[in-house]
Amino acid sequence: MxxxxxxxxxxxxxxxxxxxxxxxxxxxxxxxxxxxxxxxxxxxxxxxxxxxxxxxxxxxxxxxxxxxxxxxxxxxxxxxxxxxxxxxxxxxxxxxxxxxxxxxxxxxxxxxxxxxxxxxxxxxxAEKETMRANLLRAVSHDLRTPLTGIIGASSAYLENRDHMTEDEKTVMVSNINEDANWLLNMVENLLSVTRIRDTETQVTKSSEPLEEVASEAVQRFHKRLPDATVHVTVPDEFIMVPMDATLIEQVIINLLENAVYHSHSDEPIDFNITVHDGLAWFDITDHGTGIPPERLDTLFDGYTPSPNSSGDSHKGMGIGLSICKTIITAHGGTITAANEKQGARFTFTLPLGEDIYE
Structure with a gap:
């Protein structure tokens, strides 16, 4: 080079x-x-x-x-x-x-x-090129399959709607709606990346109320998945944290949606925020099947096909988690994943500013 x-x-x-x-x-x-x-x-x-x-x-x-x-x-x-x-x-x-x-x-x-x-x-x-390659690979995987599903389902509906029952029509339209919402989430992820400057891995930060950012993210999450339950715990103090609120909300939404789609559990999701050691800690824990151990080391590197995943599974974690890592790293924080006794736990941190209390 x-x-x-x-x-x-x-x-x-x-x-x-x-x-x-x-x-x-x-x-x-x-x-x-x-x-x-x-x-x-x-x-x-x-x-x-x-x-x-x-x-x-x-x-x-x-x-x-x-x-x-x-x-x-x-x-x-x-x-x-x-x-x-x-x-x-x-x-x-x-x-x-x-x-x-x-x-x-x-x-x-x-x-x-x-x-x-x-x-x-x-x-x-070289690191930028690797990230771009991983992102393109993730996009090609995570966007192609739901698009194919939407085209196939809509074509089948147009061709056979006169012979379908109302329940069958409802199921097919619901599947199309679900795939469309997933595509919308992917597009928002891609737009999030454009907010990070290409020449510098930094973002424009301003002091934001920690509780309000978490609340806004959970509300946006519930608009997409109204049946999901999230238990949120935040500090009693009113704390300000330097961040790009839109990007951090996108990270929280990605992690919450991953917990719903990949935990295979109806148990509530625990979303806990604590402040110590000069950092704001965000923990999102589900009570599902956990993460395959062989994927833990490469979970944030972009799309890597799982040997146990089905070919038509389109709700991969690759693009979302790769972008989450990019956003958190640009904020000067860290993001990790680990398996608990039951389920998986994702943790990311954000550095606190000098004046964190209002």
Whole structure:
């Protein structure tokens, strides 16, 4: 994979380079002056500036800031901190060695840093491509089958409606409605991904009331599955959490729907929210058959066909859970799945802000 380099550095990066370089050089000059003021050895001044050069090369982009820091450091040590003071003397012993050493340090550090940044960029691009591939694979699986079901059921209804009983018509229309609602959920999942910026795995967050977000998500869930029962437990305090409320509601809805479709149980779903260790913890637990152990490690990686699943099963967890992980990771949280004694438990966390209590 080739890294595309821009010919001109963005203005923001240029300003950052100038600020970072200035801060490190000012700090080195101040420390050297204080060091000499308390009677320290002058030879250590060069070491301080070498450290400043190395840090400048490490925390800036390109080679220019490191070279500038090297030239400034050599001249500053010669002019300010070497006798005769406030005079340049290029005949001092070791002066060329010091100058070359600083240039080499800045060059090596800048080269290493640039290489590491490029490697990190390559890894991020590879991770994006993997996520896109998993998403496309999940979409092709989770959308194709219900679409086929809708087309087949509607065609059968149009061709045979005169020979069908009212009960048969009701069942067929109900199946079409169920598949259509599932497709709507998938489309909302895909739209959720577009809210996350493509270039950065971050979202625009604002402080939202924890209880209201949970309540809104459960209400939207009940509109789709009115017969499902959810027991919700939230903290007594009124707590604000930084988040994109729409995305977090989508995560909660996905997990609640998975609990209904895959637990094979009529028992109520437990939805508990707690706050501790600087995190808001969301636990959704069902009382069904649990998750096959062989799927736990790859559950959030996108669609992976289960050997025990039927070919016509379209309510796969792949796309929903993969998107849930993307959303939670973009919020700086974590999401996990585990089997309980009876059923499965999904847990995700969100970091709390500084002012969590209203």
């Amino acid at each position: 080739r890294i595309k380099r821009q010919g001109k550095m963005p203005k923001e990066d240029l300003i950052r380079n100038i600020v970072v370089t200035s801060v490190f050089l000012l700090a080195a000059t101040t420390c050297s002056a204080l060091f000499l003021f308390i009677g320290g050895n002058r030879t250590n001044v060069g070491i301080v500036f070498m450290l400043a050069v190395m840090l400048t090369a490490r925390y800036t982009d390109g080679y220019v800031p490191g070279i500038v820091a090297s030239v400034f450091g050599v001249i500053c040590v010669n002019y300010v901190f070497t006798y005769p003071f406030m005079e340049l003397d290029f005949t001092l012993d070791g002066y060329p060695v010091t100058f070359i050493a600083m240039l080499l340090i800045s060059g090596i550090t800048s080269t290493t840093t640039t290489h590491l940044k490029e490697q990190n960029h390559i890894l991020m691009e």
